[in-house]
Amino acid sequence: MSVDTRQTPAPPTDDELRTLDAHWRAANYLSVGQIYLLSNPLLTEPLRPEHVKPRLLGHWGTSPGLNLVHTHLNRVVKARGLDAVCIWGPGHGGPAVLANSWLEGSYSQTYPDVSRDAEGMARLFGQFSFPGGVPSHVAPETPGSIHEGGELGYSLSHAYGAALDNPDLLVACVIGDGEAETGPLAASWHSNKFLDPVHDGAVLPILHLNGYKIANPAVLARLPEPELDALLRGYGHSPIHVSGDDPMSVHRAMAAAMDDALERIELIQRTAREEGATQRAHWPVIVLRTPKGWTGPAEVDGLPVEGTWRAHQVPLSAVRDNPEHLRQLEAWLRSYRPQELFDEQGRPRPDVLACIPDGTRRLGATPHANGGLLLRELPLPELERYAVTVEKPGLTSHEPTRVLGDLLEHVMLATGGRRDFRLVGPDETASNRLQAVFDASGKAWQAGTLTVDEHLDRHGRVMEILSEHTCQGWLEGYLLTGRHGLFSCYEAFVHIVDSMVNQHIKWLRTTRRLPWRAPIASLNYLLTSHVWRQDHNGFSHQDPGFIDHVLNKSPEVVRVYLPPDANTLLSVADHALRSRDYVNVIVAGKQPCFDWLSMEQARAHCARGAGIWDWAGTEDDTREPDVVLSCAGDVPTQEVLAAAQLLRRHLPDLAVRVVNVVDIARLLPSEEHPHGMHDSEYDALFTTDKPVIFAYHGYPWLIHRLAYRRTGHQNLHVRGYKEIGTTTTPFDMVVRNDLDRYRLVMDVIDRVPGLAVRAATVRQQMEDTRLRHHAWIRSHGTDLPEVADWTWEG
Structure with a gap:
């Protein structure tokens, strides 16, 4: 992201704040409508039980905060001419992201039958969490998404993966209360030590604290602000705090926070790119505190709702059967003054659309969230250049992964200018005999260095951190935004990402059924240091079960390969790196192994x-x-x-x-x-x-x-x-x-x-x-x- 300071916009005027509030209210109205309404989308007649869905599903509590973020991202993207993508971490925030996609028109472009008018609004409402419709969370079906919202913990690592080698991209990442408590998210805060301000884009974390998870208080939300501030500064971030429950005051504060954060980012990037600054950057993070279920019912059945855990899902649960609930729902919907937001045909009014960017700068239309549109073929060499000579089976031996390392060095060199290939792994590149890649690229590292360190490089494209979760998240974000990569891991410990690969497989299976989603590069695992040659590390390092786990998943997406020697490993790796929309698991040894097949024989055998x-x-x-x-x-x-x-x-x-x-x-x-x-x-x-x-x-x-x-x-x-x-x-x-x-x-x-x-x-x-x-x-x-x-x- 490059920001021209001569064009830095002024703070929003009162009139601009009014239009931002109109957009936010419209998104809130649409979010509530998706959870509750089957018909009567514009409330052109009094609300009746038959207008309400028979089963009420969805999550209201996080939606107002997500709508606020989306509104203010729209403003800065439009005002500053940014390319941006947003990772929506708070689980089931689907109503908000769908509402904003519909408001900006990207949803109707993707799904023409859900037009941006009253008829389309009714379809938008009716399909949400309904048989034959769309999920309640941000999912592959959602334009602008690269992050499955059904499982928590991975948003920030996905965001950093998207930013890697994307120097002109701003990646906003909304992190919810619950997600902030997970181990994967906690580790991913350290991704800022690997972000190169010269060649990478910027990640703007937005920690949204509304106080509660499903039924319990959130840990970070209960920390006193000085303690939370110290925690985030300890992670190496520079916090900007926004809090409140008065909409106009929060709009003003959020606009100022966004401008402050982007100016800090611009300064970090400019000093690194133009002045050669090498000190580690302290990137901004916005801490946003707003009430859970903000603007919803304050009290239901005599119990407080807004600002409590009761706002998490469906605050009014008996609308069809309870006249008081029905009355409250209608009052809630009308509190957004929909007649000011939509015209008689149900089209958003100009004030609502004033903050929305144009074309592919809309968050729901960015090609960075449909990475296959940006994908280029990987420049792979002829395998004969790296194949081992086999005159007779078993006459010679090689370390298969070391042979593969030579090929990966070529790929690193060939992509050095275009920077669209990364090798990730938990501190095991050299251990897994892939160290030849260090002759083409060092290990990404922005923190302090010592004279005894080897291969550390501020601009490196080999990523090592002893968190399999973070490695997986980086690579997924990288692939989903149109690049290539390989995850190298000890076989026993790849199980740590079992749940993450589940979600990625489900994502791929779903996107294969969406014609507008372009195929992306496959997620490739190289599992080595495997069960049979972990005799020195012992029982703790011996587990070949990842294969079983993967083969339980969608068969059209998963592939598992067990090459018996160096040349078959080359053939399999070449195939996997060229493939699209798969999860490829390759299990190969790093210890000396007999050479059984020539390159020609290996190709034929692997094809069979x-x-x-x-x-x-x-x-x-x-x-x-x-x-x-x-x-x-x-x-x-x-x-x-x-x-x-x-x-x-x-x-x-x-x-x-x-x-x-x-x-x-x-x-x-x-x-x-x-x-x-x-x-x-x-x-x-x-x-x-x-x-x-x-x-x-x-x-x-x-x-x-x-x-x-x-x-x-x-x-x-x-x-x-x-x-x-x-x-x-x-x-x-x-x-x-x-x-x-x-x-x-x-x-x-x-x-x-x-x-x-x-x-x-x-x-x-x-x-x-x-x-x-x-x-x-x-x-x-x-x-x-x-x-x-x-x-x-x-």
């Missing part, structure tokens, strides 16, 4: 999603396999190949097929997931009647759940993580969970008809080796030499 590795098995064209060894994940793949090698050595007549699965959704039926296999394809791969021993990266029951409808499901035996972990050797982790090569050979012997007797000696050897392993690691602290030094001999 699952396939036979004929070089690894012993079947031929003359007969069907006796057993299928299947695997998904890097460590399970190695164990399956080691088991196949043992079977070739000890049971050379056994026909073994090896199947590797990269795209885990391929196991689903095609009617359940876009990537699922038809039954005929699945049966050809896994057979209908042969034992299938499946070594899987995560919890084994997921594979059963995905394949339970398949013909051969009764023959499927899955090995995976059984929630048994500790600090131990790498191979002991797989032994403890019965995923090791020796256990897999024993499974084959147990399940192939006729082998139990014929191969009893081999089975005993496998069991003896497992016992020897236990004794060895307790004596030597390392894995058996034949395991530690194992190589593929196919």
Whole structure:
């Protein structure tokens, strides 16, 4: 946001304040109407019970404050010629944001049947929280929104994500009483230490304290103002306080606060951009205190309502049955003097529209809230440039994520001028072997530095903070406003954002059904430091369950990939970074891993999603396999190949097929997931009647759940993580969970008809080796030499 101080507007005159109040009253009227009315939108006749909805749903308490903010944002955006977007944090504030969108005309542009007249007003009212209508909270259907209002905690991190690399954008963020108490919101106050005043836009937090949550007082609202002021200053902000319940006084104070905040922002940006200032900025924050349910009923049934928790949802709950409630509702609606706000046709009068900006500067029409309109293709290189050479499977090994890091360095360099790619993660970029990116961009950092620090950069585009919530919020805000990114995380701790990814998946699923929402870049997770190689950190770091969580969600949106080596990781990452409107979960190791496929083979294998590795098995064209060894994940793949090698050595007549699965959704039926296999394809791969021993990266029951409808499901035996972990050797982790090569050979012997007797000696050897392993690691602290030094001999 660049503000020309020569054009800084004067404080509003009394007449301008009158028009601001008219806009605010109109928005309040429309908010109440959405909660209550089915018809008679302009009160052209006395209010009757049949004019009221049979079920009253919605949230009034926060709406007057949100309407006040929207009114005053309109004023400064119009007066200063700003590009702005607003993140509406207070949960179910849908009535207010919908009302303002309708007033400014962006709602009618998006939904022409909801016209800006009496007929459209009736539709606006009737559809709210009504079957076949729109939700009660700010949702994807709401023009100008990038933030789902149904769950609290993420507004401020979303706002900072939207501001990153958007130097001319003002991002206002309204934070409600309840949201301010959440852990994610508390951590996100520290985002100001990562905001670059040269290349990023400005975030203006507006902490709206109306005193209560659903039924309890709000913590920050009960703090004395000096204590709250000190808290916010401690976060590194410069507070501006506005409070009161007299509308005209609050309008005057809010206008002054907005002007003050924007002039402080202009000074911060100008001194950084033109004068080279490097000291950390103390960005303004507005603290707005107004009564909950302001301008609503003061008392209902003898109990106080306005300014109390009773105003939270529907203050008058029995309007259809209680004549006194009906009378109060009509008096409440008429208190806004709708005849002064709307003409006979229901169109807003000029005074109401005086503060509204034009065109795409309207908050409901900004392209920054429909980020796909601004999205550019990511400049990805040819993969051969970074692929590892594979002359023979298993001959060499690489750290897959380190190889990917070289590709990400290229992406960082290629986007250095346009600045539309970010890598985020909780303090783990180097730990996850992605440190090559530091040769292209340092780590964003605006706080103090020491001589021992490495890679800190005021203008960096690698984002590290030890709050998964904040990382997720940053990246979501960044993607939703039209940019690209990748979230790198330890596998066990990505669970911290389970609920956040739920909301993003729901957002994507909804937007796919809204033709006016342009597709955005996918949310890409790279999960590494995974369960099988957290032997040094132990049980606390061992949890592969994020895959289960994601695969429970909307199948048209979610994708999960388990590349077994470096080249397949490159292929999967290239696909994910090019994709739109998905949540892609990629699980890949950072430890040395055998190279199994050439780049050409990796591309073909990843395109299939699952396939036979004929070089690894012993079947031929003359007969069907006796057993299928299947695997998904890097460590399970190695164990399956080691088991196949043992079977070739000890049971050379056994026909073994090896199947590797990269795209885990391929196991689903095609009617359940876009990537699922038809039954005929699945049966050809896994057979209908042969034992299938499946070594899987995560919890084994997921594979059963995905394949339970398949013909051969009764023959499927899955090995995976059984929630048994500790600090131990790498191979002991797989032994403890019965995923090791020796256990897999024993499974084959147990399940192939006729082998139990014929191969009893081999089975005993496998069991003896497992016992020897236990004794060895307790004596030597390392894995058996034949395991530690194992190589593929196919």
